[in-house]
Amino acid sequence: xxxxxxxxxxxxxxxxxxxxxxxxxxxxxxxxxxxxxxxxxxxxxxxxxxxxxxx
Amino acid sequence: xxxxxxxxxxxxxxxxxxxxxxxxxxxxxxxxxxxxxxxxxxxxxxxxxxxxxxxxxxxxxxxxxxxxxxxxxxxxxxxxxxxxxxxxxxxxxxxxxxxxxxxxxxxxxxxxxxxxxxxxxxxxxxxxxxxxxxxxxxxxxxxxxxxxxxxxxxxxxxxxxxxxxxxxxxxxxxxxxxxxxxxxxxxxxxxxxxxxxxxxxxxxxxxxxxxxxxxxxxxxxxxxxxxxxxxxxxxxxxxxxxxxxxxxxxxxxxxxxxxxxxxxxxxxxxxxxxxxxxxxxxxxxxxxxxxxxxxxxxxxxxxxxxxxxxxxxxxxxxxxxxxxxxxxxxxxxxxxxxxxxxxxxxxxxxxxxxxxxxxxxxxxxxxxxxxxxxxxxxxxxxxxxxxxxxxxxxxxxxxxxxxxxxxx
Ligand SMILES: [Zn+2]
Numbered sequence: 001x002x003x004x005x006x007x008x009x010x011x012x013x014x015x016x017x018x019x020x021x022x023x024x025x026x027x028x029x030x031x032x033x034x035x036x037x038x039x040x041x042x043x044x045x046x047x048x049x050x051x052x053x054x055x
Numbered sequence: 056x057x058x059x060x061x062x063x064x065x066x067x068x069x070x071x072x073x074x075x076x077x078x079x080x081x082x083x084x085x086x087x088x089x090x091x092x093x094x095x096x097x098x099x100x101x102x103x104x105x106x107x108x109x110x111x112x113x114x115x116x117x118x119x120x121x122x123x124x125x126x127x128x129x130x131x132x133x134x135x136x137x138x139x140x141x142x143x144x145x146x147x148x149x150x151x152x153x154x155x156x157x158x159x160x161x162x163x164x165x166x167x168x169x170x171x172x173x174x175x176x177x178x179x180x181x182x183x184x185x186x187x188x189x190x191x192x193x194x195x196x197x198x199x200x201x202x203x204x205x206x207x208x209x210x211x212x213x214x215x216x217x218x219x220x221x222x223x224x225x226x227x228x229x230x231x232x233x234x235x236x237x238x239x240x241x242x243x244x245x246x247x248x249x250x251x252x253x254x255x256x257x258x259x260x261x262x263x264x265x266x267x268x269x270x271x272x273x274x275x276x277x278x279x280x281x282x283x284x285x286x287x288x289x290x291x292x293x294x295x296x297x298x299x300x301x302x303x304x305x306x307x308x309x310x311x312x313x314x315x316x317x318x319x320x321x322x323x324x325x326x327x328x329x330x331x332x333x334x335x336x337x338x339x340x341x342x343x344x345x346x347x348x349x350x351x352x353x354x355x356x357x358x359x360x361x362x363x364x365x366x367x368x369x370x371x372x373x374x375x376x377x378x379x380x381x382x383x384x385x386x387x388x389x390x391x392x393x394x395x396x397x398x399x400x401x402x403x404x405x406x407x408x409x410x411x412x413x414x415x416x417x418x419x420x421x422x423x424x425x426x427x428x429x430x431x432x433x434x435x436x437x438x439x440x441x442x443x444x445x446x447x448x449x450x451x452x453x454x455x456x457x458x459x460x461x462x463x
Contacts, residue, residue: 024276042381043381044234045234045235045349
C-alpha cells in the first residue's frame with residue numbers, strides 16, 4: 001500500500017500506487033519525489049506542502 | 056420575473072433545515088442567447104435591408120450591457136456553503152455551458168457565411184467580424200468555465216470551444232499559470248497600477264502564449280514525449296482551429312483572412328479586457344520562505360452586477376473563483392469586503408479603453424482598499440511608473456527621494 005495525499009482545496013488525490021499518468025508521474029512515484037514547486041494539478045492554488053496525508 | 060418552477064434545495068442539518076432557492080436558475084440561459092449575438096445583426100439586416108443593422112450586436116454589448124447593469128443593479132445573494140454540493144451535483148447547470156459550445160461554431164460560421172455571400176461594403180464585413188469576435192470572446196469565457204472542471208468531457212469541450220477563436224493554449228496558461236502566479240509581478244495576466252490596457256495587452260498576449268507552451272512542455276518532457284505530438288493539448292486545439300478556419304477560407308475566399316484575423320483578435324481582446332480589470336494593481340506579499348502568500352479574496356476585483364454575471368457564468372465573482380477554481384458557476388459566492396468594481400465588465404471595459412479615465416476611477420479605489428490603506432508599496436506597480444507613483448503617494452522610489460515643496 002503506497003501513501004495517498006489530498007488537496008485540501010479541491011479534493012484532488014495523489015495515490016502513490018497510481019501516480020498521475022497525465023502529469024507524467026508513473027505509478028509508484030512517491031509523493032516526496034514530486035517536484036518541490038509542484039502545485040495541485042486540478043486547482044493550482046494549493047502548494048505541495050498544503051497537501052494532507054490520507055489514512 | 057419568469058413564472059418558471061424555481062428549484063428549492065433543502066438540506067437537513069442538526070441545526071435545522073437549510074434551504075435555498077436559485078432565482079437565477081433559468082436566467083443562466085442568457086449565455087446561450089449571447090453566444091448567438093451575431094445573428095441579431097444578420098437577422099435584422101435580412102429583415103430591414105440596411106447593413107447598419109449589423110452594428111446591433113455591438114450596441115447590445117457596449118450600450119445595453121452597461122445600462123442593464125446600472126439598472127438591474129447587484130445581486131449579493133449567496134447559496135449557503137452547505138448547499139454548494141447539491142448545486143454542484145445538479146446536471147442542469149452542467150449542461151448549459153456544454154450546450155453553448157456548438158453555438159460558438161454557429162456564430163462564426165454564420166457570420167462568415169453572411170460576409171461571404173452578401174453584397175456588403177467593407178464596414179459591413181468589419182461589423183460581422185467584430186460581432187462574431189464578441190460572441191467568441193464569450194466562447195473563451197465558456198472555455199474558461201469548462202476548462203476548470205475535472206471531467207474529461209468538460210476539459211475536451213474547453214479545447215474545442217477555445218479552438219473557435221484560435222486560443223487553444225488558454226486552459227493550460229490560465230489554470231496552471233495564471234492561477235498559480237495571480238497578483239504577482241511575474242504574472243503576464245495580472246495588470247499593474249499605472250499600466251494602460253494597451254501596454255498590458257503587449258505583455259499579456261505573448262506572455263500567456265509563452266507560459267502555456269512552457270507549462271505543457273514541462274509536462275510532456277516528464278512523460279518523455281515530444282512537445283510536437285498529439286498528446287500536446289495545445290496542438291489538439293490548434294488542429295481544430297486550423298480545420299475550421301481553413302474551411303472558411305476555402306468556402307468564402309481570401310476575404311476570410313482579414314475577417315478571421317479581426318474575429319480572432321476581437322475575441323482575444325475580450326479576454327485581455329477581463330484580465331486587465333480582474334486584478335488591477337493587486338499584489339500578493341512574499342512570505343519569509345520566498346513563496347507568495349496564498350491568493351486571498353482581496354487579490355481580485357469583483358462585481359455582483361446581475362446582467363453581465365448571467366452572461367459570463369458568474370466570472371465577476373472573481374474572488375471565490377480564485378479561492379475555489381474548480382467550483383462551478385452556479386455555486387460561486389459573493390464575499391463581503393472584497394475589492395468591488397463600480398459597474399459590471401461590459402461597463403468597465405470601455406472605461407479601461409480610455410486609460411486616463413481608468414486611472415482616475417480605479418487608482419483611488421485601489422489605494423483605499425483596507426489591506427493597502429494608502430501604502431503604495433503594497434501595490435503591484437508598473438516599474439516604469441514606479442518613481443512617479445511612489446512620489447505621488449509619498450514613498451521614496453528606488454531611484455528618487457520624496458519630492459519636497461522646493462523640488463516639486
Ligand atoms: Zn486542488
